[in-house]
Amino acid sequence: MNKRIASIDALRGITIIMMIFCAAFGWNSGLPAWMFHCQCPPPTYAFDPTVKGITWVDLVFPWFLFAMGAAIPFSLGGKLRKGIGMGRVSLDLLKRWLTLAAFGLVLGNAGLITDYSAWGPSLLRLGIWCGLFLALWRVPSGSKIPGWAVNIAGVIAIIALLVVEKFAFGVSLSLHSNDIIIMVLSLVALVGGFAWLITREKPVWRLALLVVVAALKEVSWQTPGTLGMMNFPHWIDWLLNWRYLQYLVVVLLGTFAGDILAKAAASGAALCANPTGAGSACTALLCLLSVPAALVGFFTRNIWVLLAVIASFAAVSLVLTRRDRSAWALIMRIGYACLLLGTIFDPIDGGITKDNCNLSYMLSAGGLACLMSSFLLWCESRAALRGRTLSKTLTMTGQNPMVAYTVTWFVILPLLSACGFGHFMAATAGSPVLGLLQGVILTGLMVVVTCLLSRARIFWRS
Secondary structure, eight states, rough: OSSHHHHHHHHHHHHHHHHHHHHSOOTTOOOOOSSSSSSSSSTOOOOOOOOEEEEGGHHHHHHHHHHHHHHHHHHHHHHTTOOOOOHHHHHHHHHHHHHHHHHHHHHHHOOOOOHHHHHHHHHHHHHHHHHHHHHOOOOOOSSSSSSSHHHOOOHHHHHHHHHHHHHHHOOOTTTTTSHHHHHHHHHHHHHHHHHHHTTTTTTHHHHHHHHHHHHHHHHHHHTTTTGGGGGTHHHHHHHTTTHHHHHHHHHHHHHHHHHHHHHHHHHHSSSOOOOOOOSHHHHHHHHHHHHHHHHHHOOOOTHHHHHHHHHHHHHHHHHHHOOOOOHHHHHHHHHHHHHHHHHHHHHHHOOOOOTTTOHHHHHHHHHHHHHHHHHHHHHHHHHTTTTSSOHHHHHHHHHHHHHHHHIIIIIHHHIIIIIIIIIHHTTTTOHHHHHHHHHHHHHHHHHHHHHHHHHHTTTTOO
């Protein structure tokens, strides 16, 4: 059985690149509203929940969650196939949860220092990143220094530097000063992992769980405060929060896609039955086109036109692949079903929104993740027939997501700013071209660093 499906890594790589790019370009450079979170439009970028719609930026987080869910059957299933018991696998899930939560706490508190212009703050952020490197590094088994010793040294370094941050820079450290993205990832990875373990042989139970989570999400959206009794106390809600678990809708969708891919890999079946056929090529193109079509429809609020377009794409794709039962076709059908449901729920929910997110957003984003995965699976299958692979840049970036997530803000940007390149970043104000150029440069540097580490087989735990 193949240990990795390149398309999952590629989807994660695309998501990471999108994530860094949308945060790295000049926010005051005059770029249009569809280049930002739909509910945080220019020129003020203030959060406005009355704005309805989504942009490409709003797909970043759910696509990453989907890729994480799709990897669960491979990571946990691989351990079970090696004979590792349920107790050890469960313990590993708990350990991963706490590791990610600690990672989120460190990032959030280290991020309280935002002054990149002076060497002191820049060196502190760089030092914290080096501590994270040691703490999260998967040290090769043949290393002269035991991996646990390297990891503990990193933890000690992080604690020491956070103490410096508190007393030398006057920063008030707090459990509630955390990276919300990582905190959500930590909890849904835990619950999603256990959900897959319990239902791996009876996926209908997982489907029932998905329906329950979706129903609870819709109830909480339509009647705010109804589920208030489920809220955790303030002292622990930074770690355990019902709002985090709503994203299980996307993660569980990802596990179904992962099950399909794992089954195909185990049986040696082709991911795509006929990647050179005209029908599969047309279907793959429609999967790709569904992404911009959905974004334009939701952003411009032409919901009924969007529903007709997606229904047409789905009907054509189903006809062209009616005899295809390979992995990519099955995932494509799930994608269209979810996207159509998400579009239907748009008017029911009063308009799709990422923040505060509603069921329309969850289903639509999850469906688009399925469709993009199907397109990448077709590309992977077609490339394999020619003796090629998917883009190494995308797959290597996707294989080291935590490095890619942090290196821009903790290494690249502090060093560039401390070396005098902050003047260029200030010059991007009012210039869309310079603003985009800044994003391209910073994202490109992130990709280079991440790929170099991945090529050297240096990975962080994630």
